[in-house]
Amino acid sequence: MLKPEEDAFGQEIWAYYKGERTSEIVERDDGYFDVSSGPKMYFSEYDDWHSVDRKAMEFVKGRVLDIGCGAGRHSLYLQKKGFDVLGIDSSPLAIEVCKLRGLEKAKVVAIEDINFKPDSFDTIIMMGNNFGLFGSFKKAKMLLKKFHKMTSINGLIIASTRDTYKTSNPDHLEYHRINKQKGRMAGQSRIRIRFRKYVGRWLDYLIVSKEEMNEILKGTGWKIKEFIDSDNSEYAAVIEKV
Ligand SMILES: C[S@@+](CC[C@H](N)C(=O)[O-])C[C@H]1O[C@@H](n2cnc3c(N)ncnc32)[C@H](O)[C@@H]1O
Numbered sequence: 001m002l003k004p005e006e007d008a009f010g011q012e013i014w015a016y017y018k019g020e021r022t023s024e025i026v027e028r029d030d031g032y033f034d035v036s037s038g039p040k041m042y043f044s045e046y047d048d049w050h051s052v053d054r055k056a057m058e059f060v061k062g063r064v065l066d067i068g069c070g071a072g073r074h075s076l077y078l079q080k081k082g083f084d085v086l087g088i089d090s091s092p093l094a095i096e097v098c099k100l101r102g103l104e105k106a107k108v109v110a111i112e113d114i115n116f117k118p119d120s121f122d123t124i125i126m127m128g129n130n131f132g133l134f135g136s137f138k139k140a141k142m143l144l145k146k147f148h149k150m151t152s153i154n155g156l157i158i159a160s161t162r163d164t165y166k167t168s169n170p171d172h173l174e175y176h177r178i179n180k181q182k183g184r185m186a187g188q189s190r191i192r193i194r195f196r197k198y199v200g201r202w203l204d205y206l207i208v209s210k211e212e213m214n215e216i217l218k219g220t221g222w223k224i225k226e227f228i229d230s231d232n233s234e235y236a237a238v239i240e241k242v
Pocket of ligand 1: 009010041042043067068069070071072073074088089090091094109110111112126127128129130133203
């Protein structure tokens with residue numbers, strides 16, 4: 001469980017929920033800092049979502065697990081549409097905000113601790129680049145096998161990410177090069193969130209190309225059903241059982 005002072009994600013979501021217009025600072029382990037679209041995006045309504053997110057929702061069916069649900073924008077949208085949705089997140093404050101916003105089923109569970117009975121869900125969603133929560137090539141394969149058991153025979157995973165290679169930023173290209181030298185995937189970004197005095201835990205966030213995603217899926221019982229593309233580096237994958 002995250003200590004309160006480590007819940008930087010939750011603190012920024014909590015502050016935004018209370019009406020403070022906040023930003024999310026993402027720090028990478030090479031010293032690169034960025035301000036993301038953060039809390040504003042986590043609270044955005046369907047009409048303001050990226051086209052990839054809107055299209056992805058068309059594939060959702062049955063009982064849904066939203067991993068890394070944040071402030072619950074996808075879960076709340078799906079709940080309103082009549083889906084049975086459980087939102088999980090490692091951030092206790094994010095889950096508190098989901099509940100306050102009306103999400104009926106929301107629980108503090110980290111992706112690493114997921115342990116649901118066989119056939120518990122029909123769709124797992126990992127939106128807002130949350131394919132990244134798979135962390136590494138090895139961890140992704142292990143979790144995908146676990147998700148295979150937790151889902152129904154026609155189960156789906158819908159996950160969004162960015163093509164890590166669609167950049168010309170020299171700092172990112174250098175980071176890719178060093179990662180590969182270390183035997184890591186190019187887009188395996190070790191990052192943490194900073195918000196005011198709160199500093200999140202370091203996490204490996206995996207940003208992959210379509211080819212790399214295909215490689216990760218091999219031998220896990222999952223395959224690509226369809227990619228949802230956009231005019232920038234963002235895309236989502238609809239992943240089905242082999
Ligand atoms: C980029 S945000 C995406 C939020 C939401 N899916 C959206 O699109 O608005 C990532 C979320 O994943 C959560 N998270 C980070 N590490 C996690 C982990 N190990 N297990 C579960 N959730 C995690 C964060 O607390 C945060 O809410």
